[in-house]
Amino acid sequence: MYNMRKRLLFVAVLVLLAGFVVGNITPVNAATSYFAGYNYYTSSVTGVLARLPYGNPNVPVSGGFSTEWALAWGANSYIQAGWIKNYGNSAPQYFVEYWNGCGQFCRYTYGTIDSNTHEYKVQQSGSNWCGYIDGYQKAPCVPTSQLGFTTASNEQYFGETTNTSIQLGGTGTSHFRMTRLSFQLSSVWTQVNTNNLSIYVSPGTSYHANAGFTSPDTWEDNWTQ
Amino acid sequence: MQKKTALILISVFGIIFGIGWLLGHAYSSKIIPAHAQSNLPDGNILKQDLAKENWTFEPVDPSNLNASGITQTILTSDKVIGIANSQFPDLQGTKSLIGITANLGKLSNQQLQSSAQAGEKVDPTFLNPRLVWIVTYVGVNSQSVGSPNGPHATSNEFDVVLDATTGEQLMTFVWTR
Numbered sequence: 001m002y003n004m005r006k007r008l009l010f011v012a013v014l015v016l017l018a019g020f021v022v023g024n025i026t027p028v029n030a031a032t033s034y035f036a037g038y039n040y041y042t043s044s045v046t047g048v049l050a051r052l053p054y055g056n057p058n059v060p061v062s063g064g065f066s067t068e069w070a071l072a073w074g075a076n077s078y079i080q081a082g083w084i085k086n087y088g089n090s091a092p093q094y095f096v097e098y099w100n101g102c103g104q105f106c107r108y109t110y111g112t113i114d115s116n117t118h119e120y121k122v123q124q125s126g127s128n129w130c131g132y133i134d135g136y137q138k139a140p141c142v143p144t145s146q147l148g149f150t151t152a153s154n155e156q157y158f159g160e161t162t163n164t165s166i167q168l169g170g171t172g173t174s175h176f177r178m179t180r181l182s183f184q185l186s187s188v189w190t191q192v193n194t195n196n197l198s199i200y201v202s203p204g205t206s207y208h209a210n211a212g213f214t215s216p217d218t219w220e221d222n223w224t225q
Numbered sequence: 226m227q228k229k230t231a232l233i234l235i236s237v238f239g240i241i242f243g244i245g246w247l248l249g250h251a252y253s254s255k256i257i258p259a260h261a262q263s264n265l266p267d268g269n270i271l272k273q274d275l276a277k278e279n280w281t282f283e284p285v286d287p288s289n290l291n292a293s294g295i296t297q298t299i300l301t302s303d304k305v306i307g308i309a310n311s312q313f314p315d316l317q318g319t320k321s322l323i324g325i326t327a328n329l330g331k332l333s334n335q336q337l338q339s340s341a342q343a344g345e346k347v348d349p350t351f352l353n354p355r356l357v358w359i360v361t362y363v364g365v366n367s368q369s370v371g372s373p374n375g376p377h378a379t380s381n382e383f384d385v386v387l388d389a390t391t392g393e394q395l396m397t398f399v400w401t402r
Binding site: 012018031033035062063065067069071073076077078080082084086087088089093095097099101102103104105106107108109110111125128130133135136137138139140141142143156158160200 | 279314334351366367368369375380397398399
């Protein structure tokens with residue numbers, strides 16, 4: 001009987017320790033994100049711009065986020081501006097992000113976005129590239145020498161989300177929208193030739209694009225599951 | 226009878242396992258390694274690092290505001306950490322969190338001043354030195370947004386910049402140390 005009690009006590013301690021070890025294991029939050037959007041390929045570009053409507057999608061998973069942005073790409077580096085809503089945020093925020101800074105990449109968020117459509121732009125300014133929200137330069141700008149390119153060779157207009165159960169930027173009747181997709185070349189802003197946009201959808205995403213251009217200066221694209 | 230005893234034993238061990246799990250979870254959430262505590266950035270570290278990203282940050286000693294010519298009432302570090310925690314409630318619960326600290330100083334951006342002088346429209350928030358608290362969460366991971374085919378990384382520090390007198394959130398930024 002005494003031995004039986006000892007064994008039970010031993011097993012109980014083992015079980016307690018097992019629980020402690022399992023509880024101590026840190027889970028890794030690796031929320032997979034899915035991109036959907038368009039590339040445009042023109043070299044010597046000094047600015048990229050898009051107007052993005054308000055979006056406040058649900059972000060249910062820790063480490064998750066939803067975002068839309070315009071981006072300038074060159075030399076395996078980038079600078080982008082847009083809105084982002086991270087897990088735990090009650091509302092989306094403006095953001096500017098660039099590679100080759102803050103240890104690896106810099107991301108700045110600024111304030112909470114109101115429900116209007118806003119203009120997001122990245123543009124060369126002197127020897128820097130800068131992010132702009134509604135025409136106002138945000139701090140900081142990044143020197144071209146640090147960023148890794150002077151002019152962009154690829155312009156990108158994308159949405160990205162870790163939650164494929166939402167309609168990014170809207171509902172079933174008011175879909176993901178971007179307007180005024182533009183680039184700056186030789187100091188002149190030009191809207192992209194929509195026939196030359198190259199679609200990109202992340203492998204595995206449940207989104208697919210049904211593109212349509214409703215007018216020469218307004219682009220609307222519906223993302224349906 | 227044996228079946229009943231087995232059920233009781235399974236239940237008891239289940240409860241014991243649960244208690245162990247809770248203890249382990251609490252332990253891993255609260256423990257802050259001594260070496261990690263020393264990695265919390267002070268004002269001078271922030272000054273150096275922010276300068277690399279074209280910011281000017283002049284640390285201010287909150288216990289000696291007069292020496293810096295500051296006469297207005299400012300929020301305490303505990304208060305601003307509380308504000309940041311309430312604005313980003315998930316950060317405190319992050320398992321990888323190493324520690325939270327707050328540094329007081331004046332933050333501005335020279336580039337904004339140059340752009341404004343050149344006639345560009347600029348966000349005035351940091352046009353002139355602004356007294357702010359920077360609340361730093363060390364050990365909080367953030368994934369880069371980036372581009373589908375571009376480089377990606379995960380940062381390990383999250384900073385919240387708050388107005389030192391009102392507590393208004395002015396900006397956040399991430400860092401990789």
